[in-house]
Amino acid sequence: MNNYDLIVVGGGPGGSAAAKEAADAGLKVVILERGRFCGEKNSSGFGLAPKAARDFDYIKDLDVPSLWSTKFGVMHIVEPMPSNSERMTWGLTPPKRNSYPQASEYLVQMMYRPEFDQWMADLATKAGAELKLATLATDVIWEGKNVAGVVDGKGNTYRAPVVIAADGAHSLMANKAGIRKRWDKDQIAVLATVDFEADPERIAEYCGDTNVHIFMGPDRGGYCTICRDGFHIGSRPAKTLQSEIDAGRNLSTRSVIDNVQLDFIQRLIKATRARPREFQLHFLPWLKTFNERIFTGGLMLTGDAAGVPEPFMAEGVWQAMYSSRLAAQVAVRAHGDKDFSKAYLKKYMEELKVSPVGVDFTSGTVLRDFFAAWTSQTFYDLFDNLADAMFYSMLTFAEPHAHGMLRVPAIMVDMIPQLLFMSRYYFPIAEEASRDKIKGFLAGTKMVAPMLQNMMKATAGGK
Amino acid sequence: MEKLLIEKRELVTVIESPVDFISVDHEKCVGCKNCVIICGMNLWKIRDGKAVLETDYKKFCTECASCYTVCDYDAIKFTFPPGGYGIVYQRG
Numbered sequence: 038m039n040n041y042d043l044i045v046v047g048g049g050p051g052g053s054a055a056a057k058e059a060a061d062a063g064l065k066v067v068i069l070e071r072g073r074f075c076g077e078k079n080s081s082g083f084g085l086a087p088k089a090a091r092d093f094d095y096i097k098d099l100d101v102p103s104l105w106s107t108k109f110g111v112m113h114i115v116e117p118m119p120s121n122s123e124r125m126t127w128g129l130t131p132p133k134r135n136s137y138p139q140a141s142e143y144l145v146q147m148m149y150r151p152e153f154d155q156w157m158a159d160l161a162t163k164a165g166a167e168l169k170l171a172t173l174a175t176d177v178i179w180e181g182k183n184v185a186g187v188v189d190g191k192g193n194t195y196r197a198p199v200v201i202a203a204d205g206a207h208s209l210m211a212n213k214a215g216i217r218k219r220w221d222k223d224q225i226a227v228l229a230t231v232d233f234e235a236d237p238e239r240i241a242e243y244c245g246d247t248n249v250h251i252f253m254g255p256d257r258g259g260y261c262t263i264c265r266d267g268f269h270i271g272s273r274p275a276k277t278l279q280s281e282i283d284a285g286r287n288l289s290t291r292s293v294i295d296n297v298q299l300d301f302i303q304r305l306i307k308a309t310r311a312r313p314r315e316f317q318l319h320f321l322p323w324l325k326t327f328n329e330r331i332f333t334g335g336l337m338l339t340g341d342a343a344g345v346p347e348p349f350m351a352e353g354v355w356q357a358m359y360s361s362r363l364a365a366q367v368a369v370r371a372h373g374d375k376d377f378s379k380a381y382l383k384k385y386m387e388e389l390k391v392s393p394v395g396v397d398f399t400s401g402t403v404l405r406d407f408f409a410a411w412t413s414q415t416f417y418d419l420f421d422n423l424a425d426a427m428f429y430s431m432l433t434f435a436e437p438h439a440h441g442m443l444r445v446p447a448i449m450v451d452m453i454p455q456l457l458f459m460s461r462y463y464f465p466i467a468e469e470a471s472r473d474k475i476k477g478f479l480a481g482t483k484m485v486a487p488m489l490q491n492m493m494k495a496t497a498g499g500k
Numbered sequence: 501m502e503k504l505l506i507e508k509r510e511l512v513t514v515i516e517s518p519v520d521f522i523s524v525d526h527e528k529c530v531g532c533k534n535c536v537i538i539c540g541m542n543l544w545k546i547r548d549g550k551a552v553l554e555t556d557y558k559k560f561c562t563e564c565a566s567c568y569t570v571c572d573y574d575a576i577k578f579t580f581p582p583g584g585y586g587i588v589y590q591r592g
Contacts, residue, residue, distance in 0.1 A: 071583045078563070080592040150592035171584030190582045207565035209579065219569050227566055229540055231506055232591040267591060278570050282534050290540045294506050306504060313504070315591050316511035318540045320564040 041065045041197040043368050044187055045166075046174045046210050048075040051340030051357030052203035053157035053166075054093070058365035060164035064372065067195060068158070068166055069187065071173040076154030078205070080317035081228050081271065083153065084145030084249065084262060088393070089355045091137045093362075095160060101152035103264040106143035108246040113301060114420040115254035121300045124254075124417075125424040128247065147248050147262050174204065177213045183334035183377055184214055198377045199368045200336045203361050206320045208342035214333050220322060222279040224344065226351060228319040229272040229293040235311035237266045243308045252299065255414040259296040261305070267314060268305070270296050273412060277323060289318075323351045325405050327398040332386050334379040337364040345394055348401035349408050356394050363389055400469040407462035419455035422448050508541060509560050513588040516558045517581035522567065526550045528575035535567040535576060551575070562587045 043059045045052045048070030056066045072078045084107065090096040111128040115121075135141045162168050178186035178194060186196035187210070202210030206225065211217045240263060248263035258273040273292035281288050296302060305311065321341060328344040331337065339345070340357030347356065367385040371377050389395050410416055426448045433441035468475075531549040543557045544567060554560075563586055568578035580586065 071580060073584050073588075076592060077588055078586075078592075080562075080589050083592070151590060173580055173583035175579065207563075207568070207578070222570055225566075225569055227538075227540060227564055231511065234591075269591075278538060278566060282537055282570055285537060287537060287540060290508075297504055297506060303504070313506055313511055315513070315589065316506065316508045317589055317592060318562045318564045318566075320566060 039067075039193065039195045041067050041167075041195060042199075042372060043067075043365070044069065044174075044195050044197040044200045045203060045361075046187060046200065047203035047205060047340070047342070048072070048158050048168060048170070049079060049154055049203060049205070049340065049357060050157045050354050051361035052201070053154070053161040054358040055201045055203060055339065055361035055365040055368075056161035056166035057157075057164045058362045059368055060161060060166040062365075062369045064369060066161075066166040067197075068161060068168045069172045069174045069189065069195070070158075070168065070170050073171050074151060074155060075158040075168075075170075076149075076151030079150040079154060079319075081150075081230055081269070081319035081321070083150050083354065084147050084352075085153070086145055086352060086355045087131075087137070087139040087143060089146075089358060090139040092355070092359060092393075099146070099153075099156065101148055101156050103152055103266065104146060104148045105248050105264055106146050107249045108143060110144045110249040110251070111247055113250060113252045113299075114417065114424075115252050115257060115299065117255045117414075117417070118257060118295075121298050121303075123301060125420050144249060147264055149264055173209075175209060175213075177210060177336065180335075182379065184336040198335060199371055199382075201361060201364045201368065202336060202338050202342050203340045203357065204342050206322050206341040206344075208338060210336065211338050211342055214336045216330055216333055216336075216338065220344070222282060223277045224322055224324050225278045226276060226321055226323045227278065227281075227289050228321065229289040230317040230319060231270045231293055231297060231313055232267055232315040232317065233270065233306065233311040234267045234314040235306075235309035239309040240265065240268070243305070250301070252296065252301075253411045253416070255417045256412055257292065257295065258412045259292055261296075261302060268309075268311070270302060272296065276409075321351050321353060322346055323405065324348060324398075325402040327390055327395050327401075329386055329390070331389070332379065332382040334382070335377045337367065337382055337385050339364045343389075345389075347394075347397040349404045356397075359392065359394050360389055363392065400466040403462055403465045403469075407466065410458075410462060415455055415458045419452060419459065422452045422455065426452070512541070512560055512562060513590070514559055514561070515581075515585045515588060517585040519582065520558070521563075521579050521581050521586075522553060522557065522561065523577045524551050524553065525575045525577070528573045530573055530575075532572065534570040534572065538566040538570045540564065540566070 042064035043066045045056045045068045060066045113123045114125040173190040174187040176188040177184045250261040260271040272289040322344040324344045331343040339361040345356040346353030429441040429444045535544040541560045
């Protein structure tokens with residue numbers, strides 16, 4: 038009775054994207070979701086990247102109550118502890134130079150996960166997928182070397198020649214299928230988040246077009262993401278479980294409690310009559326390199342279960358949707374070719390590796406370190422000097438303007454070590470990203486060089 | 501400005517699991533405190549050199565699996581509460 042063409046474990050955006058893709062292609066699909074509703078187990082302030090609108094046609098119809106496209110985002114450089122003030126703040130609209138239109142329309146689309154996850158699950162069920170809620174998949178069924186189904190916590194069995202495990206960072210399916218016992222401590226970060234409920238009218242008045250704030254300062258940082266009737270205060274990112282163990286204390290939980298005390302947040306709380314509503318801990322993979330161990334016979338891992346969040350800020354929802362849809366496409370092809378072996382499903386990993394999801398791991402190690410450096414003293418010093426340079430060159434009220442402007446070159450000299458510090462990260466990233474282009478350029482010059490030599494007359498240095 | 505306190509345990513909604521879903525093997529545990537450090541809900545303690553979970557952990561655990569991940573001695577077992585139980589994020 039419980040026979041399917043495809044079992045999807047996990048009803049998040051990844052699982053639903055996979056189920057919709059496969060159901061649209063005519064497969065009989067079931068989604069097993071352990072929550073009582075989709076999104077019940079997901080946390081962290083959520084912004085859907087414009088990449089999702091580029092790659093998934095249906096995102097243009099996205100309409101949920103808390104949806105708020107970010108037209109303006111603000112960065113706050115916060116003074117060292119114990120101050121709660123900002124040293125410098127700047128905001129910006131989406132960039133003008135872009136390869137597709139949505140990226141110039143908004144920075145991200147902010148909304149609450151249960152709303153988005155249920156909207157995605159509705160797409161999957163409308164396409165014909167079956168959704169089983171409150172169902173925890175606890176084990177896999179083997180047939181020879183292939184996974185051929187799963188068992189739920191009540192002992193019910195579900196059979197299908199292929200399983201997509203989109204069951205989150207702590208993936209029981211990855212464990213049971215023998216792919217991974219656990220993540221390394223340096224591959225996981227935990228973000229603590231406090232959700233506040235607030236007066237929607239006051240939010241609209243007070244925030245205007247601005248619903249994303251990022252905070253950084255020496256050894257501190259975090260974020261605030263605002264939806265229609267509330268907002269999230271998030272902890273400092275850029276720390277893995279390993280660094281928390283090394284520090285001997287829980288940095289993310291401490292960080293979110295500190296962030297609530299920031300002057301800016303206190304003003305937001307007061308202005309919008311906000312009060313804390315929910316405390317959340319978000320366990321997310323934060324890998325430096327592309328993870329190739331994401332498949333076995335009859336089973337593919339996608340989304341957080343596959344470790345696909347990108348190595349800079351660990352953004353992961355578009356990655357989950359993209360990897361899951363690709364896995365569903367491979368599952369459809371596997372049905373056509375009647376081959377669900379490990380060798381066949383390797384195509385999923387290979388295609389994901391060269392897709393935009395895999396390419397985002399270019400220079401991943403340096404990217405992750407660079408993001409971690411955002412909360413260093415040197416990074417703060419750079420903005421501290423920049424603030425002074427801008428003040429004296431543009432808006433000094435403190436001294437005769439000409440005298441103020443004379444200070445600017447000295448400030449720029451002070452910034453040289455900080456700029457060099459930045460370039461330690463930037464240049465290796467740029468070099469790796471442009472290596473293919475440089476290779477092409479060098480190959481080109483090799484061809485052109487003999488021609489140039491022929492064209493050039495012998496000069497004084499020559500014969 | 502009056503400072504706001506965050507009472508973590510008052511801010512989580514949990515449908516208490518009828519069964520245990522975390523356990524610790526005291527034969528393997530060396531009392532290294534990794535789980536104590538990492539638990540965002542402060543549910544672990546060291547007693548007589550061994551890690552112990554608070555008896556009412558099922559009321560507060562957010563199922564993040566950090567304790568399982570940081571245990572270098574493979575002493576902690578972690579699954580999830582049965583389907584339909586456990587942490588409820590209405591505003592994730």
